[in-house]
Amino acid sequence: MIDIVGITKTNLEIAPGYRLLRLALDQNVEVRPGQFAMLRPRRAREPLLRRALAIYRVDGPRRVSFLYQVLGRGTEALAQIGEGGEVEALLPLGNSWPIPRANERAIVVAGGIGSASVLMLCEELKQAAVDTTVFFGAANAGAAVGCGLDDFRAYGFPLTLSTVDGSAGEHALVTAPLERCLKKDGGRGATIYTCGPWAMMKRVSELADHFELNCFASLEAPMGCGFGVCVGCVVAVKTEEPLGYGSYKRVCTDGSIFNSKSVRWDINAMGH
Amino acid sequence: MSTNHDPRLAVTIAGINFNNPVLGASGTFGYGLEFAELIDLNRLGGFVTKGLSAKPLSGNPPPRIVETHGGMLNAIGLQNIGARAFVEEKLPPLKRYDTRVIANVFGYSDDEYIEAITILNDGEGIAAYELNISCPNVKEGGIVIGNSPSAAARLTARAKRASSRPLIVKLSPNVTDVAELARAIADAGADCLSLINTVVGMSIDVKTRRPRLSYGTGGLSGPAIRPIAVRMVYEVAKAVDLPLIGIGGIASTNDALEFIIAGSTAIQIGTANYYDPAVTMKVIDGLSAHCRDQGIVAIGEITRSLRL
Numbered sequence: 407m408i409d410i411v412g413i414t415k416t417n418l419e420i421a422p423g424y425r426l427l428r429l430a431l432d433q434n435v436e437v438r439p440g441q442f443a444m445l446r447p448r449r450a451r452e453p454l455l456r457r458a459l460a461i462y463r464v465d466g467p468r469r470v471s472f473l474y475q476v477l478g479r480g481t482e483a484l485a486q487i488g489e490g491g492e493v494e495a496l497l498p499l500g501n502s503w504p505i506p507r508a509n510e511r512a513i514v515v516a517g518g519i520g521s522a523s524v525l526m527l528c529e530e531l532k533q534a535a536v537d538t539t540v541f542f543g544a545a546n547a548g549a550a551v552g553c554g555l556d557d558f559r560a561y562g563f564p565l566t567l568s569t570v571d572g573s574a575g576e577h578a579l580v581t582a583p584l585e586r587c588l589k590k591d592g593g594r595g596a597t598i599y600t601c602g603p604w605a606m607m608k609r610v611s612e613l614a615d616h617f618e619l620n621c622f623a624s625l626e627a628p629m630g631c632g633f634g635v636c637v638g639c640v641v642a643v644k645t646e647e648p649l650g651y652g653s654y655k656r657v658c659t660d661g662s663i664f665n666s667k668s669v670r671w672d673i674n675a676m677g678h
Numbered sequence: 679m680s681t682n683h684d685p686r687l688a689v690t691i692a693g694i695n696f697n698n699p700v701l702g703a704s705g706t707f708g709y710g711l712e713f714a715e716l717i718d719l720n721r722l723g724g725f726v727t728k729g730l731s732a733k734p735l736s737g738n739p740p741p742r743i744v745e746t747h748g749g750m751l752n753a754i755g756l757q758n759i760g761a762r763a764f765v766e767e768k769l770p771p772l773k774r775y776d777t778r779v780i781a782n783v784f785g786y787s788d789d790e791y792i793e794a795i796t797i798l799n800d801g802e803g804i805a806a807y808e809l810n811i812s813c814p815n816v817k818e819g820g821i822v823i824g825n826s827p828s829a830a831a832r833l834t835a836r837a838k839r840a841s842s843r844p845l846i847v848k849l850s851p852n853v854t855d856v857a858e859l860a861r862a863i864a865d866a867g868a869d870c871l872s873l874i875n876t877v878v879g880m881s882i883d884v885k886t887r888r889p890r891l892s893y894g895t896g897g898l899s900g901p902a903i904r905p906i907a908v909r910m911v912y913e914v915a916k917a918v919d920l921p922l923i924g925i926g927g928i929a930s931t932n933d934a935l936e937f938i939i940a941g942s943t944a945i946q947i948g949t950a951n952y953y954d955p956a957v958t959m960k961v962i963d964g965l966s967a968h969c970r971d972q973g974i975v976a977i978g979e980i981t982r983s984l985r986l
Binding site: 407408452494496627630631634635636637638639640641642649674676 | 706707708712713728733734735737741742744747752901949951953956
């Protein structure tokens with residue numbers, strides 16, 4: 407974990423409301439798939455807190471990029487940064503996706519901008535020659551592009567696209583084609599990796615339980631610091647004594663990736 | 679590891695020597711070790727731990743924090759590992775660092791505060807206790823005691839008797855007359871007062887019409903509360919002779935100096951640690967530069983130096 411100032415190479419809108427921020431760093435950072443960074447424009451007065459963004463990919467030595475959706479004050483401030491703009495970056499943070507062995511199978515379920523957390527995972531799965539299937543869901547055709555659809559397609563894995571409004575791919579929530587696939591072949595022992603809206607991940611977790619598959623979910627929560635001290639970003643996990651000591655884990659340092667079976671999906675950590 | 683400290687910044691509070699007056703505030707500095715990768719802890723004047731209770735606490739359900747303009751609301755609910763685990767697991771690695779460790783102490787009742795202090799008395803490497811009678815995010819203890827001068831004085835007296843170390847009492851700003859509260863606690867035997875804790879606030883999601891925090895209300899921190907805190911330090915400095923530690927939205931050298939001039943011997947930095955983890959180092963450097971530029975030989979010269 408280092409706290410450095412990145413220089414913006416590009417910060418382009420790739421679809422309405424979605425941007426790709428590419429930063430040059432003054433030192434190399436070892437990033438594992440699924441890790442994130444806390445970012446804000448340098449010397450910004452508002453908003454105060456940095457925003458947690460998944461590291462989308464490592465573009466080369468001392469180069470990282472972030473795919474993000476402009477959703478509120480923090481991401482709006484990031485969206486204003488132009489080429490050469492300075493970004494305070496604390497990274498890399500959090501744990502990483504557990505990678506299966508070459509003879510195992512993987513199912514990646516990305517919902518909305520949750521895709522940003524699983525692109526590096528797909529790269530790793532490709533390198534490890536893991537038999538991988540991708541389910542990619544977005545609100546509409548434009549959002550699918552904004553969430554990096556073309557980057558995912560480049561890996562050549564079988565990919566099922568679905569949109570909420572039916573403007574691209576199947577007219578369905580991403581969990582519908584997933585469920586159909588699992589009903590057909592039971593998942594064949596695959597490990598499921600998911601990142602997206604809370605309700606989506608909750609459903610994916612239920613499906614994984616039903617078909618007795620391992621499932622890992624990358625969670626999000628409003629974060630104060632990103633490195634474990636504010637204890638603000640907690641998720642409720644299952645414990646012997648419900649909500650007793652140990653029942654709240656920090657998304658930033660105990661996660662952001664959790665075994666889906668450990669999560670109390672009835673208590674939404676995202677706060678919306 | 680030897681660290682060059684600016685002798686002009688050294689301060690003493692209740693017999694404890696601090697290398698400089700810059701401390702990390704409770705709840706924003708974890709157990710100190712979390713910052714070891716980010717700053718040189720040997721350069722830090724000291725820090726105050728997350729509130730420690732006799733038994734571990736699980737805290738409040740999420741969401742626990744929400745950002746507001748110029749600050750943030752939190753209702754963590756004092757999730758902590760417990761005093762025993764702190765003594766056994768956190769204090770030994772902290773011994774490597776030349777910084778003063780202050781243990782923040784919390785309980786749901788007077789007895790539980792004393793129980794936590796008794797456990798912490800066994801620990802080596804704690805410089806002082808900070809009695810948390812001002813946390814607004816629990817339904818018993820905390821602010822319930824800190825809102826009443828008589829209840830605060832009663833607990834202060836008991837804690838002072840139970841404690842093997844100097845006792846700092848952390849004041850709540852959520853009172854009508856902070857000076858009256860400060861006098862009652864000073865008369866009960868506190869060695870030092872720290873102020874302020876967070877200001878009770880609320881934020882509402884207008885679509886769901888629900889509070890944004892699961893607890894309903896939360897404690898407001900950050901630059902938004904700084905002027906309130908400076909005013910309260912000034913009022914308390916007029917009311918009591920005890921050394922004061924100023925807290926409330928400090929994010930720069932200038933902010934720290936305001937608190938020192940208003941009456942603080944030392945200061946704590948809180949919320950700014952979240953978005954600028956090296957802020958304590960920057961403020962230490964800034965205070966050195968200020969002393970040099972202003973010809974100040976010892977930073978204590980300007981404590982309580984407000985000109986009216």
